[in-house]
Amino acid sequence: MDMNVIPHPALDDAINRALLQAIERGLPLAARPYAAIADQLGVDETEVIARLQNLQEQGIIKRMGIVVRHRALGYRANAMVVWDVPDDQVAATGCCLGSVPFVTLCYRRPRRLPDWPYNLFTMIHGHSREQVLARIDHLVNSCGMRAFAHQALFSQRCFKQRGARYTTLDTQPDTTP
Amino acid sequence: MHAQAVQLTLTEQRLLDEFQHGFPLEPRPFARMAQQLGISEAAVLDSLQRLQAQGAVSRVGPVLQPNRIGVSTLAALAVPAEQLEEIAALVSEYPEVNHNYQREHDYNLWFVVTAPNRTRLDAVLADISRRSGLQVLDLPMLEDYFIDLGFRLQWT
Numbered sequence: 001m002d003m004n005v006i007p008h009p010a011l012d013d014a015i016n017r018a019l020l021q022a023i024e025r026g027l028p029l030a031a032r033p034y035a036a037i038a039d040q041l042g043v044d045e046t047e048v049i050a051r052l053q054n055l056q057e058q059g060i061i062k063r064m065g066i067v068v069r070h071r072a073l074g075y076r077a078n079a080m081v082v083w084d085v086p087d088d089q090v091a092a093t094g095c096c097l098g099s100v101p102f103v104t105l106c107y108r109r110p111r112r113l114p115d116w117p118y119n120l121f122t123m124i125h126g127h128s129r130e131q132v133l134a135r136i137d138h139l140v141n142s143c144g145m146r147a148f149a150h151q152a153l154f155s156q157r158c159f160k161q162r163g164a165r166y167t168t169l170d171t172q173p174d175t176t177p
Numbered sequence: 178m179h180a181q182a183v184q185l186t187l188t189e190q191r192l193l194d195e196f197q198h199g200f201p202l203e204p205r206p207f208a209r210m211a212q213q214l215g216i217s218e219a220a221v222l223d224s225l226q227r228l229q230a231q232g233a234v235s236r237v238g239p240v241l242q243p244n245r246i247g248v249s250t251l252a253a254l255a256v257p258a259e260q261l262e263e264i265a266a267l268v269s270e271y272p273e274v275n276h277n278y279q280r281e282h283d284y285n286l287w288f289v290v291t292a293p294n295r296t297r298l299d300a301v302l303a304d305i306s307r308r309s310g311l312q313v314l315d316l317p318m319l320e321d322y323f324i325d326l327g328f329r330l331q332w333t
Contacts, residue, residue, distance in 0.1 A: 004244075004248060004294060004295045005244060005245065005246070005247060005248055005293075005294060005295075006244050006245055008245055011245060011246065017246075020239070020241065020246060023238050023239055024238065024239065024241070025236060025238070026235075026236030026237050026238040027236075027237050027238050029207075029222050029225050029226055029229070029237065030222070031205055031207060031208070031218060031222070032204055032205060033206065033207075034202075034204060034206075035204065045204055049202050049203065049204070052202055052239075053202050055239075059242055060241060060242055060245050060246075061239040061240070061241060061242070062239075062240045062241065062242050063197070063198035063199075063239070063240050064198065064199070064200040064202070064238065064239050064240075065196050065197040065198045065199065065200040065237065066192070066193055066196050066197050066200075066225070066234055066237050067197070067234065067235040067236050067237070067238065067240065068193055068197065068233060068234055068235065069232055069233055069234070069235050072182065072183050072231065072232040072233040073182055073183060073185075073193075073233050074182030074183075080280060080287065090320075091320070091322075094320065094322030095322050097322065098322035098323040098324060099324065103323070104323070105323050106321070106322040106323040107251075107318045107319070107320065107321055107322070107323070108318070108319045108320040108322070109251065109316040109317065109318055109319055110316060110317070110319060112314055112315075112316070115314065116284075116314055116316070121251070121316075151282070153280040153281055153282045153284075153287070154280065154281045155278045155279065155280050156278075156279040156280060156281060157265075157278065157279040158277070158278050158279075159265040159266070159268070159269050159277040159278065159279065160268075160269040160274060160275070160276060160277040160288075161275070161276050161277075161278075162235070162275050162276075
């Protein structure tokens with residue numbers, strides 16, 4: 001299992017790296033955000049836009065847009081639902097789960113036996129616990145998962161939440177509202 | 178934590194529905210959004226600033242594919258109840274930790290660690306294990322099956 005950084009030619013480029021570093025905490029909320037980033041990097045606005053387009057086409061940027069905080073919007077119930085799926089079925093099951101609208105993450109991770117038997121991880125948000133449980137039932141039926149053990153780990157308290165910062169790690173505490 | 182959900186106008190609901198992906202790549206992206214929503218560019222910027230200040234919007238920007246710029250892992254600890262606050266605070270101290278949640282399970286503290294490389298990641302996990310006296314469950318992502326188009330909000 002290679003758990004190191006997956007190389008990509010677009011990321012050997014110093015300007016691309018500087019660009020991602022400049023925007024990973026968000027674009028400036030100003031009329032011309034790309035021009036502001038361009039000034040910071042010493043390139044022009046057109047180049048910033050073209051590079052972002054390219055990074056999206058390459059899949060390095062999965063999406064560009066508004067990143068919401070579910071909880072603040074009334075999604076009080078959120079569960080990390082973990083599944084024990086046979087290895088030869090995990091890709092098909094993962095693709096099925098990953099395409100359901102209310103599933104917000106779908107990752108395969110290693111089992112750690114005997115402590116941890118689950119290898120497929122999904123996040124499910126809802127307005128209530130009942131709604132999340134009903135959604136889990138829906139997944140069990142629609143992705144053919146009746147034979148697979150699962151557990152729903154509802155979140156109880158958030159101690160910290162912010163976007164991942166891959167390129168710069170500051171030491172300032174980031175408090176969650 | 179919010180006692181109450183942030184209240185949104187109908188236009189703000191549309192803003193969050195329509196621009197979680199496909200953010201305009203053109204010199205004045207907020208003006209383009211404003212045009213689609215039938216409001217002014219200044220109103221779009223005002224709404225985003227307000228929603229960010231109130232905690233409903235984390236940021237406007239990119240969501241990166243995992244493990245390209247750096248590496249990350251999902252980690253968990255089984256913390257005795259009486260030590261939970263103390264250990265949670267210890268974990269949150271690390272700038273490499275970006276999410277840290279209490280969840281209902283024997284493994285009751287779950288956090289995401291992100292670092293420039295696996296060596297640094299391992300060092301952070303080892304340090305947390307040493308300081309907490311607990312064994313860390315380390316669950317790095319192996320495959321990503323999720324096509325991220327943002328979160329489909331329901332307003333009913």
